[in-house]
Amino acid sequence: MGASQSTPKVTAQDRAILDLKLQRDKLKQYQKKIQQVLDREKEIARQHLAVGDKQRALIALRRRKYQESLLVKTDGQLESLEQLVSTIEFSLIEVSVLHGLKQGNEVLKEIHKEMNAESVEKLLEETAEAREYQREIDEMLSNNLTVEEEEAVEAELKALQAESVSESPPAIAHIINVRVQATEREAEQAPVELPSAPVNVPVAPEVYAEPIPNTHEEEPEQRERVPVMA
């Protein structure tokens, strides 16, 4: 009872196939027997000849010939039986292929129900609208920020310069200073010579964003921390 739950039931078809196969086995065994008789008869014939009994040898050989014809006939029947068995097994495979196709078809139909053409179109439209809207917003924002970004960048550069001057050797500091002077015409900064306390007072930038925090170099009154915009 428990076994038949995990293995498929034995159908009448299965029994029919088993029957066919058993018949085929019987034929095979019969063939084996005939082959043995054949060999034995050949031996007997040989023995009779050795004794000189041609008559008996002839009889044995004739018997053998008859058995051989039986064998040939059995071969033919065996072949047709085996063909039948193969055809049945093949049609069983075909049935299961068909079954599989049907199942796959059903699954596909179900999926298509969820995915009808109208809802897809609507979705695409909405996505296009959203993208347009996003583009507009981007444009508006970019117009506003250009000037402010510029000032923030300049302030960052000044802070960086102050920092690097206190850490790096004079030569590099000089190069940095040269570069800084090249970009900032209006800011008159005296070149710092040695890694010592900076001479120039950093200017508090009038921007919304706070530059790189440089607590140890800014003077106390400059330490007005503007809240950073997230």
Added chain:
Amino acid sequence: MARSTHTTPSGFLLPSIHSAEPFFTQQPNPTTQSKQTETWSRLILSYARHRNLFFVRVEDAETAGGEWDEILRNERIKRKVMPPHLSHILSEMVAKNQAAYEPPKQTRSVLLYWRLPEEWAEVLHQWVTSTGQLTTILTFYEITDPPVPSPLSGIPAVLLRKAIAILGKTGRAQIISIADGEGARFFAATGK
């Protein structure tokens, strides 16, 4: 006492103890006897594995000309295992599950388990899988006598049925019987 190993005509290497006369006499001392029986059991099982034999009977010791002569007799030292001795060895083997009385309820003939039925079940399932015969209906004859020799060629129907029963417990085989004979169908191992 130079005993030597000897290779039989069938290609089986006999251990050197097989050339010792006392080996063929049932020893009285319990310790020696148990050692002797153990050696004989091992010898019988490995010979059966070598020659693919499944049955050994007490009559193989009684009469010559059987399959077991190479083991149960040693012509060079003119000794052979006596029937009562063989009977004793067989009963010990059955007790240790190395063999089983087959047909049951008699003590003259045993079916040897040089491979346990569980192992036969695995070999059987592997053979069916590797020849692509899963879910095909097979007759017993097809399994014991396939056109291409397999590890299962010549297995007695009794042992085959036991192996199939073991596979049936794990849902990997089922026996189909009709009036004319029996067959079996095998399945791939269910997710376990």
